[in-house]
Amino acid sequence: MALLETEALVKEFGGLVATDDVDLTVEEGERVSIIGPNGAGKSTLINLITRRLNPTSGDIRFKGESITRMDPHEVVQRGVSKSFQTASIFPDLTVRENAEIAALAAEHGSFSFNFLRHRESLTDVHQLTEETLDAVGLLRQADVPASDLPYGDKRRLEIGIALAAEPDLLLMDEPTAGMSPEETKSTVDLIEEVKRELGLTFVLVEHDMEIVFSISDRIVVLNRGRVIAEGTPDEIRGNEEVQEAYLGGVEL
Numbered sequence: 001m002a003l004l005e006t007e008a009l010v011k012e013f014g015g016l017v018a019t020d021d022v023d024l025t026v027e028e029g030e031r032v033s034i035i036g037p038n039g040a041g042k043s044t045l046i047n048l049i050t051r052r053l054n055p056t057s058g059d060i061r062f063k064g065e066s067i068t069r070m071d072p073h074e075v076v077q078r079g080v081s082k083s084f085q086t087a088s089i090f091p092d093l094t095v096r097e098n099a100e101i102a103a104l105a106a107e108h109g110s111f112s113f114n115f116l117r118h119r120e121s122l123t124d125v126h127q128l129t130e131e132t133l134d135a136v137g138l139l140r141q142a143d144v145p146a147s148d149l150p151y152g153d154k155r156r157l158e159i160g161i162a163l164a165a166e167p168d169l170l171l172m173d174e175p176t177a178g179m180s181p182e183e184t185k186s187t188v189d190l191i192e193e194v195k196r197e198l199g200l201t202f203v204l205v206e207h208d209m210e211i212v213f214s215i216s217d218r219i220v221v222l223n224r225g226r227v228i229a230e231g232t233p234d235e236i237r238g239n240e241e242v243q244e245a246y247l248g249g250v251e252l
Ligand SMILES: Nc1ncnc2c1ncn2[C@@H]1O[C@H](COP(=O)(O)OP(=O)(O)OP(=O)(O)O)[C@@H](O)[C@H]1O
Pocket: 013, 016, 018, 036, 037, 038, 039, 040, 041, 042, 043, 044, 045
């Protein structure tokens, strides 16, 4: 059984079909990138999966269960986490407090679904907090107010907050947008690390093709809401239709 499956998923905004009959399958442990030109419907697809948007029709299944009509927080509780929502950071709290809240929320959210995930005590929460800060390289900045972090570190904290929820699926929408080259590099290193050490399943939306081709097991190409190609990085690299028609001759 696939971890995530969308079936004939459609999202219309007025007369515009932003998601057009999308069948997306993500297997456990798989790293999938979604690419496509501006307005192709990448963010819409992510927002349908997190239930921030209601689909017009179609079905979304996570671990075999339909999540199509669930509330966003129910989807989070089942193990879907989205990173890179700046709104997830509390600017006045310290970095550690932010991570702590995420760790506490994770405990609260998941205990009824997965016994093993239940953290029995505050000690466990503190431990998870420190591990999370360590994982995203923010231990030294733990006592700084989150608002004082440089932009790149803020985004790393967001990844930390998403990871503290111990998700089974991590969704990332343009994690390196607006970052300096160094910040981009450290974020990519972090995602690589997450991939290597945690073996986490993720779906990444990213414009930077170098990142996409180095990090993905499989690439799904969207255009005008439709999946026009999918395959391994090598298959997509060699796909002329993708190259010429849909990426405007960008070298892959
Ligand atoms: N809330 C909305 N109301 C109306 N139209 C929307 C809404 N959100 C997105 N759209 C439209 O749906 C289409 C897909 O948008 P979406 O943001 O999913 O594209 P995207 O692939 O993420 O683009 P980008 O690469 O620029 O982030 C676009 O034409 C966009 O204008």
